[in-house]
Amino acid sequence: MALAENTGDAKQGIGAYLLANLREYGLLAALVVIMIFFQVVTDGVLLKPVNITNLLLQNSYIIIMALGMLIVIVAGHIDLSVGSVMGFVGALAAVMIVQLGVNWLLTILVCLGVGAVIGAAQGYWVAYWKIPSFIVTLAGMLVFRGLSLWLLAGQSVGPFPKEFQTIANGFVPDVFPAAIGQSLAPLFDARQVNTLALVTGVVAAAAVIWSGMRQRARDKAYGVEGEPTPFFVARTAIIAVALVFIMYKLSTFRGLPNVLITMGVLTLIYAFLTEKTTLGRRIYALGGNAKAAKLSGIKTERLTFLAFLNMGILAAAAGLVFAARLNTATAKAGFGLELDVIAAVFIGGASMSGGVGKIMGVVVGAFLMGVLNNGMSIMGLGIDYQQMIKGLVLLAAVIFDVYNKSRQG
């Protein structure tokens, strides 16, 4: 009798936990389901090593900007100018390197600086003049689109020197002796194996498991009711397996793309920044209740300003990656991209009213969109259908959010 009651309680606990966290698990589950779906309908093309590499490269600049966009949205604002800023910075890089012959490293620094200035200029009006960010960045969108046209004089400028191209298209050289890779190759039935990629995958998976366990141990020590064990095991297993699987696939192609490293490091930095630092905490407080935050001594204006400054730098970084990937700068670059970035953030669970959203959610959200794009393209679905489907996915994700919230009361 007592036993029956206990299990009943436990079940209720798990059920309640699942309901309370439906959003996060749902997102991860949706990504897995969509990947399996496309893997099947594309006859396995989706998860071919070359396509995985492609997928990462295609979405890298979206994810880089989405990291900054999450912070802007959590702070209660929006930035519509990122696509144009990205295009403008790409154009600037092309003009500097190709037409003016400036050193490519110097160009990168200048471009990031220009991004910072652009972000600061927009953030200044939003933060200190209380001009709605929608308006300021809408204006910015037009201004910087115009500036890229002017800068490129309607031409496409390229190609870039090899060194610059490697930002996006390069791969991390295998630091392990080639012999190891060659001896592993027959095991995987592949021509060559990049040992570094494989090792990175295993180490990353181990790190995920280890940090998860440590968090649980800490929660337990403080009497915090964490994730129920089955969920923890399932979630960690999915992530660990996925990491190893993707890295294994990459290792049988050309190894780790440089962009993956950039993206991974940035993601970790921003996850840390938003979740573990006072700065991050204050941004969430600002978005959650700006007045209460201000009355608690938080410099709300400065934080808003910094959020836009940061967004500018990341948009510039994305611009460099984008230009390097296409190996040319065009006036069309970044057109409409802000919408993909914003969509990724909302699919990832951020709230329009601010104060809510996580970096990891945004990355998963961006990949979800990326897999949709990629999968539908492989299937040969027209751009018309693609747009419609993406729109409906965004709407569904946000409806799900709102419904979920109203149900919880």
Next chain:
Amino acid sequence: MKVLSGVYPYGSYEGEIHYDGQLAQFRDIADSEEKGIIIIHQELALVPLLSIAENVFLGNERAKNGVIDWNETNRRTGELLRKVGLREAPTTLVDKLGVGKQQLVEIAKALSKEVRLLILDEPTAALSESDSQALLDLMLELKAQGVTSIIISHKLNEVRRIADSVTVIRDGSTVSTMDARSQPITEDAIVRDMVGRDMAHRYPERERRAGDVLMQVENWNVFHAEHADRQVIHGANLTVRAGEVVGIAGLMGSGRTELAMSIFGRSYGQNISGTVRLKGKDVDVSKVDRAIDAGLAYVTEDRKSLGLILEEPIVRNVTLANLAGVSSGGILNENEENAVSERYRKAMNIRTPSVFQKVVNLSGGNQQKVVLSKWLFAEPEVLILDEPTRGIDVGAKFEIYGIINELSAQGKGVLMISSEMPELLGMCDRIYVMNEGELVGELTAAEASQERIMSLIVTD
């Protein structure tokens, strides 16, 4: 009043309302307006960027098949404005009018609906003397035209001047009803009934000992946040000693919150002048973070919109004003943070399953304890408590009084704003009385009584 005007529908309250000799069963505001009952709230319900005429006929447009007849609208509005004695064109934007004139627009709007019973909630609170007089004259005129009015007011001289009968309500129940036609009403009689006489031991005992002067505010002037020409605080001077609980009494809108918030990092108002001294030294309180560093804390009267981040858990609210205390080099120590919150949960007796509960799910009393925890963790010297027990139950109130006493025992200074006079009398060592932006009196605990506070307020 909300019952009368149909904001709370029939069935949501007990008792009966008889209107025109019939039992009234209003379903909503439209229903009561249909019967000719119109309420004008203290906060005016006008749309600032629409014209007078548009406001007067808002929701009641002079229209044929959905197309508004502007000539008719403006003509009717002109008639109504003449009736209420407002010389403005019907097309003037409401935004351009002063509060007094806006009040008249509200009345014109009421008249447009063929009002028979007009309810005015503190109509003169925001008006100047001459505007008030004009409004009162208008009410007398309406009376002559057969319109009944109910006026809710703290200003006894006004009530005495125009009312035929006065009902005193205190703590939600009727205390007395006086008829001015049978015998003249005196202000004293009203004050006596407003104050009541029940002063039980609802306040925990405290050893009263005031130490050295902790905070001095001198010649503090503040102008309205939006209207730069309106001064809301006039040369306020006050002191708080260590271990002292000092009260500020006054009516709603007398400037108490504005005074407190302007001191706390200029969170209210503009063109603020005056000095704040803590322990004898001039301190910079021009920004909230500086005020906190100087040793001030302000516990807001509006905890939901100004005090808490409702969608975040208790732990994140408690540490918000002192993140430095749970971090090093800008990196949070979440274990430390949880431990701190846990400590306050126990000390304050916050009733919650865990400190990870979102504060939106807590009761008012527990929310208030979270706000207090936040400010205690910021380790201030002087706490300004703005209506610290508003909207919380009796048990939690008693606990909060206990916390205040403990703070004073630790030698902190407490400045407490409250609309509940018994609370001030029960808790404070000294009480300042505030009226219309001025500190009009100062009473020691021994001198203070509700009658004396009230008479300082109403004899103005």
